[in-house]
Amino acid sequence: MNAPTQSLNVSLGARSYPIYVGAKLLGSSVAAVLQQALPNAGEQIVIISNATVAEHYLKTLTDGLQAEGVARANIFHALMPDGESYKSLAIYGEIMDLLVKHRLNRDCTIIALGGGVVGDMAGFVAATWQRGVPFIQIPTTLLAQVDSSVGGKTAVNHPGGKNLIGAFHQPSAVVIDIDTLRSLPERELKAGLAEVIKYGVMADSHFFAWLELNMAKLLERQPDALEHAITRSCEIKADIVAADEHENGIRALLNLGHTFGHAIEAATQYKTWLHGEAVAAGMVMAARLALQLGYIEKNHANRIETLIKNAGLPIRPPKNISKQRWLELMARDKKVKQGKLRFILPTGPGRANIFSNISNEALTRLIDTL
Ligand SMILES: NC(=O)c1ccc[n+]([C@@H]2O[C@H](COP(=O)([O-])OP(=O)(O)OC[C@H]3O[C@@H](n4cnc5c(N)ncnc54)[C@H](O)[C@@H]3O)[C@@H](O)[C@H]2O)c1
Ligand SMILES: O=C(O)C(=O)C[C@@H](O)[C@H](O)[C@H](O)COP(=O)(O)O
Numbered sequence: 032m033n034a035p036t037q038s039l040n041v042s043l044g045a046r047s048y049p050i051y052v053g054a055k056l057l058g059s060s061v062a063a064v065l066q067q068a069l070p071n072a073g074e075q076i077v078i079i080s081n082a083t084v085a086e087h088y089l090k091t092l093t094d095g096l097q098a099e100g101v102a103r104a105n106i107f108h109a110l111m112p113d114g115e116s117y118k119s120l121a122i123y124g125e126i127m128d129l130l131v132k133h134r135l136n137r138d139c140t141i142i143a144l145g146g147g148v149v150g151d152m153a154g155f156v157a158a159t160w161q162r163g164v165p166f167i168q169i170p171t172t173l174l175a176q177v178d179s180s181v182g183g184k185t186a187v188n189h190p191g192g193k194n195l196i197g198a199f200h201q202p203s204a205v206v207i208d209i210d211t212l213r214s215l216p217e218r219e220l221k222a223g224l225a226e227v228i229k230y231g232v233m234a235d236s237h238f239f240a241w242l243e244l245n246m247a248k249l250l251e252r253q254p255d256a257l258e259h260a261i262t263r264s265c266e267i268k269a270d271i272v273a274a275d276e277h278e279n280g281i282r283a284l285l286n287l288g289h290t291f292g293h294a295i296e297a298a299t300q301y302k303t304w305l306h307g308e309a310v311a312a313g314m315v316m317a318a319r320l321a322l323q324l325g326y327i328e329k330n331h332a333n334r335i336e337t338l339i340k341n342a343g344l345p346i347r348p349p350k351n352i353s354k355q356r357w358l359e360l361m362a363r364d365k366k367v368k369q370g371k372l373r374f375i376l377p378t379g380p381g382r383a384n385i386f387s388n389i390s391n392e393a394l395t396r397l398i399d400t401l
């Protein structure tokens with residue numbers, strides 16, 4: 032049994048890990064990856080997923096593991112309810128109860144099979160079960176394949192704010208099977224494109240231009256286009272994470288659009304807006320703020336807005352958030368330092384920077400123009 036060809040690597044010294052991108056990886060390949068990444072793992076595996084994803088892929092994954100002799104392991108399934116509002120402490124507690132009930136040991140392995148909600152939850156479970164056990168990410172949404180499965184940010188939400196309770200805990204491997212995107216609802220595909228566009232805006236003007244030319248192919252799910260977009264996105268994220276794992280500096284750039292986006296998600300109780308949709312509208316707000324402050328030219332702000340619109344994503348936030356509420360919600364952002372909000376704003380094609388000098392007047396002027 033051979034592991035598939037490794038596509039990328041996240042270089043973090045002893046905690047470095049491979050990312051595999053390709054088709055038909057979900058079956059026996061995962062067993063090979065597991066044995067290569069965790070040769071000393073124990074016999075217990077917990078696959079955390081939800082019913083929607085499980086219906087499509089849980090059997091293939093479980094059969095693949097068993098066919099390759101990982102059958103010695105006891106494979107447990109922990110299915111969480113589907114939806115952002117279940118990325119909560121309550122569901123985290125239920126999964127922990129299950130691990131206690133099945134007597135999971137410290138040498139168990141957790142596998143996250145699903146989108147970013149499952150991945151963030153499974154990662155947080157892995158980070159905290161008996162003070163930390165290894166886990167493998169098998170992302171099945173575009174958003175999770177290009178972003179949440181890489182980099183080790185794990186978390187659950189609090190009603191007061193997004194991802195407020197969490198830990199940095201890197202996976203031992205990431206297996207991205209692009210075939211899983213075939214069953215992904217169109218709205219979710221578009222939400223994933225928001226984070227793909229983010230990389231073009233903040234890090235790579237050539238990739239941004241490629242996205243302008245190839246958006247229709249991505250929306251049609253052409254495999255070559257998807258594989259390129261996923262690989263380039265993971266490459267950009269892997270480089271940033273390797274340089275600044277714990278977000279003391281440039282990793283904050285990956286938060287482009289998120290100060291506004293997380294506020295939208297919290298204002299709508301994590302129910303009506305998808306994360307990627309909120310980030311899309313948040314990136315347009317960041318571009319307009321950058322234009323208002325003279326950091327970018329009108330043509331660049333327009334290109335960002337047009338690309339987001341062409342991906343079928345929202346370009347304006349909901350209308351019913353008062354200025355006061357915007358300021359309250361944004362004040363909970365994890366990037367706040369010494370009481371000051373920090374924003375990631377584009378500064379030119381493929382470039383962005385962190386700004387901590389944005390006045391409330393500038394913000395309210397922005398909100399007024401939406
Ligand atoms: N940790 C990070 O670095 C990071 C980065 C970006 C986003 N996130 C988090 O990720 C979450 C959003 O993730 P998401 O957009 O993947 O949403 P999600 O996990 O809710 O998945 C979206 C929907 O698609 C379904 N689904 C998943 N895979 C499918 C498939 N292959 N076929 C059919 N249906 C499928 C899910 O059941 C769900 O209904 C948010 O909580 C966000 O905060 C984390
Ligand atoms: O990996 C990162 O770093 C990111 O910021 C990626 C974001 O897309 C992601 O939504 C992340 O979960 C946001 O992190 P947070 O620290 O603002 O909660």
Ligand SMILES: [Zn+2]
Pocket residue numbers: 178226289306310
């Ligand atoms: Zn995000």
